[in-house]
Amino acid sequence: MTKREEIKKELKALYDEGAKIAAAFEKKEEKQFRCDYQRWYTKALKTIESLAPDRLPEFRGYYEIDTKRKSLGYGTYVIQDFIKGVPPSPYQHPDFDARLQTLLCFINQLTILNSVEERITSLLANIEGELYAGLQDGEIFVARQLAKVSPRAAGALVGVVIEGHLQKVAATHAVKIGKKHPSISDLNDPLKAEGIIDVLTWRKISYLADLRNLCSHKKDAEPTKEQVEELMQGAEWITKNVF
Numbered sequence: 001m002t003k004r005e006e007i008k009k010e011l012k013a014l015y016d017e018g019a020k021i022a023a024a025f026e027k028k029e030e031k032q033f034r035c036d037y038q039r040w041y042t043k044a045l046k047t048i049e050s051l052a053p054d055r056l057p058e059f060r061g062y063y064e065i066d067t068k069r070k071s072l073g074y075g076t077y078v079i080q081d082f083i084k085g086v087p088p089s090p091y092q093h094p095d096f097d098a099r100l101q102t103l104l105c106f107i108n109q110l111t112i113l114n115s116v117e118e119r120i121t122s123l124l125a126n127i128e129g130e131l132y133a134g135l136q137d138g139e140i141f142v143a144r145q146l147a148k149v150s151p152r153a154a155g156a157l158v159g160v161v162i163e164g165h166l167q168k169v170a171a172t173h174a175v176k177i178g179k180k181h182p183s184i185s186d187l188n189d190p191l192k193a194e195g196i197i198d199v200l201t202w203r204k205i206s207y208l209a210d211l212r213n214l215c216s217h218k219k220d221a222e223p224t225k226e227q228v229e230e231l232m233q234g235a236e237w238i239t240k241n242v243f
Helices: 003-026 033-051 053-061 079-084 098-147 151-172 184-193 199-216 225-241
Strands: none
Touching: 003 033, 003 098, 033 053, 033 079, 033 098, 053 098, 079 098, 098 151, 098 225, 151 184, 151 199, 151 225, 184 199, 199 225
């Protein structure tokens, strides 16, 4: 089961639990609504906070009493009022149905919870992207420290970062790569051919590939600190500008 499927399963279980509590409440069959709802609300609140923080104030607003409200009645009555047993004035609202208003608030919360499912895919993609970007930054930082000891090793490490990023770009755009373990050049050319990168970017990456080869393959010439620094700067640029 993928992470997306796992989250969807838990989200559905939470929704079904709430719907069951709401159905029992509507039929006046509930025995411990206050306890069941409070337990459900605690879990649902955390879910909304994590998956749809922009809907959190609205979700909470159907339960929590607005400290600034000036009257109690239609439009201001919330679930917490029912749980506390506080009804509106019978003189101002003689036909007020506290149970119906509570149920409407609860249904609105369930609707918000149900709408969150559509965000799971994009949310996980954003999280994955942020984690991957953080990993890349960390590897480049390590390379800078390593460059003080061995410029060649630092350049080889940064080359791996560039390769990994270009592979991710190719996968994102469904660009087919012939080799199982492609080099920077093996990735660069197909990306250009598919129009994912322009000629200037292709040239820049080609140059960085040459520097990477200088660091990764033993030759008579040693890479200079300036060349390795250029390679690291190029890696930073690619990871921030090529998607």
